[in-house]
Amino acid sequence: MALAFSPPVQAADLEGIRTHQAPDHTRVVFDTSAAVRYTVFSLDNPFRVVVDLKQTRPKRGFQAPTPKGDAIRRIRLGRRLGGTHRVVLDMAQPVRPKHFTLQPIEPYGHRLVVDLYAPEAERAPRVLPTPATERDVLIAVDPGHGGEDPGAIAATGAYEKDIVLSIAKRLRDDLRAVEGFDVVLVRSGDYYIPLRRRTEIARQRRADLFVSIHADAFSKASVRGASVYALSDKGASSEMARWLADRENRSDLIGGVGPVSLRDKDDALASMIVDLSMDGTLRASLDVGEAVVGSLSGVARMHKRRVETAAFAVLKSPDVPSILVETGFLSNPQEARLLATAAHQRKVASAIADGIRGYMLRNPPPDTAIAAAGRRLRHTIGRGDTISTIAARYRVSTGILRAANGLSGDTIRVGQVLVIPTGS
Numbered sequence: 001m002a003l004a005f006s007p008p009v010q011a012a013d014l015e016g017i018r019t020h021q022a023p024d025h026t027r028v029v030f031d032t033s034a035a036v037r038y039t040v041f042s043l044d045n046p047f048r049v050v051v052d053l054k055q056t057r058p059k060r061g062f063q064a065p066t067p068k069g070d071a072i073r074r075i076r077l078g079r080r081l082g083g084t085h086r087v088v089l090d091m092a093q094p095v096r097p098k099h100f101t102l103q104p105i106e107p108y109g110h111r112l113v114v115d116l117y118a119p120e121a122e123r124a125p126r127v128l129p130t131p132a133t134e135r136d137v138l139i140a141v142d143p144g145h146g147g148e149d150p151g152a153i154a155a156t157g158a159y160e161k162d163i164v165l166s167i168a169k170r171l172r173d174d175l176r177a178v179e180g181f182d183v184v185l186v187r188s189g190d191y192y193i194p195l196r197r198r199t200e201i202a203r204q205r206r207a208d209l210f211v212s213i214h215a216d217a218f219s220k221a222s223v224r225g226a227s228v229y230a231l232s233d234k235g236a237s238s239e240m241a242r243w244l245a246d247r248e249n250r251s252d253l254i255g256g257v258g259p260v261s262l263r264d265k266d267d268a269l270a271s272m273i274v275d276l277s278m279d280g281t282l283r284a285s286l287d288v289g290e291a292v293v294g295s296l297s298g299v300a301r302m303h304k305r306r307v308e309t310a311a312f313a314v315l316k317s318p319d320v321p322s323i324l325v326e327t328g329f330l331s332n333p334q335e336a337r338l339l340a341t342a343a344h345q346r347k348v349a350s351a352i353a354d355g356i357r358g359y360m361l362r363n364p365p366p367d368t369a370i371a372a373a374g375r376r377l378r379h380t381i382g383r384g385d386t387i388s389t390i391a392a393r394y395r396v397s398t399g400i401l402r403a404a405n406g407l408s409g410d411t412i413r414v415g416q417v418l419v420i421p422t423g424s
């Protein structure tokens with residue numbers, strides 16, 4: 001009987017080991033020069049996970065890396081027995097390993113992925129009950145890529161995954177500064193989350209909006225400018241939109257998704273496209289997208305002055321309006337430099353926040369506090385705020401803003417709360 005599904009027995013080199021720390025698991029990735037056969041098991045006292053790589057040897061001069069995070073104490077190269085090379089992961093506490101291999105895709109060759117879950121971390125996430133009282137408007141902010149998936153790489157060596165995480169955190173802080181708004185940050189560190197899972201996080205938390213942050217690259221360095229995308233079920237609005245969607249949709253192959261996460265993918269997506277045209281989610285996505293195009297064009301050069309559409313997998317939520325913001329092109333040297341600066345990141349984040357806030361204030365979800373409060377808002381003073389920047393942000397005059405808060409001059413302090421009179 002032939003072993004039809006075994007990879008060919010071929011000696012492979014172990015070329016690298018990387019680790020990524022996610023909130024509920026630690027990912028260990030083995031780079032090998034060919035597909036490998038392997039076994040993964042654990043040993044007690046002290047707890048360790050053993051990875052036996054068959055017909056494999058470490059390449060010359062290979063050194064086990066220092067693991068990221070604190071779940072793995074140490075990575076050791078064990079003895080070679082026959083053709084098998086052993087890698088031992090000394091763990092801080094017991095874990096449940098899951099493992100799978102990935103086919104080569106730029107920039108990687110063959111990979112073996114071992115995900116180490118804390119035993120209690122695997123329970124299905126709880127669906128939060130709808131609060132009885134007026135709730136905050138909840139924005140799901142999704143920094144693209146992460147972990148194994150660096151996203152675009154600038155000529156300076158900067159990674160898209162790092163730049164967009166930084167912009168996303170600024171956006172979170174900016175949105176939270178206004179009473180009545182809250183944020184769930186979909187990815188908060190350097191690890192990969194499957195595209196489908198990102199939309200699930202937004203849906204489970206009952207987010208009112210999903211916004212994915214990116215800074216991609218194109219084959220021509222001259223291409224530049226920010227742009228905003230929504231999902232299309234009919235085809236892309238331009239060649240660039242199609243090109244970017246194809247590129248973004250490859251993320252799962254680069255970032256690495258285990259077999260479990262892929263299982264129910266197709267059914268869910270098929271039914272979602274039908275729902276989309278039925279419930280107006282797409283219309284809302286386009287509207288909020290337009291609002292963000294408007295506010296972004298004040299601080300960044302725009303690639304397109306209207307919302308573009310394409311089949312981005314990460315935007316496929318049946319009931320959560322979803323947009324994807326390309327903050328610029330890392331393939332353009334000027335934009336790559338700009339996007340790496342704190343000042344520009346702050347400007348871009350604050351413009352995106354303005355667009356989202358403006359849309360939500362005009363279209364408040366019915367059960368929210370901003371819908372109930374109608375026209376009274378509060379703003380907590382942050383660093384860099386002045387009476388005139390706050391007035392401009394909420395489109396009120398400085399005189400009305402001062403009057404509403406009993407201020408005679410321009411002196412405000414960080415942490416002070418101002419009432420924003422937006423009544424008209």
Ligand SMILES: [Zn+2]
Pocket residue numbers: 144145151152160213214215216248
């Ligand atoms: Zn991207």
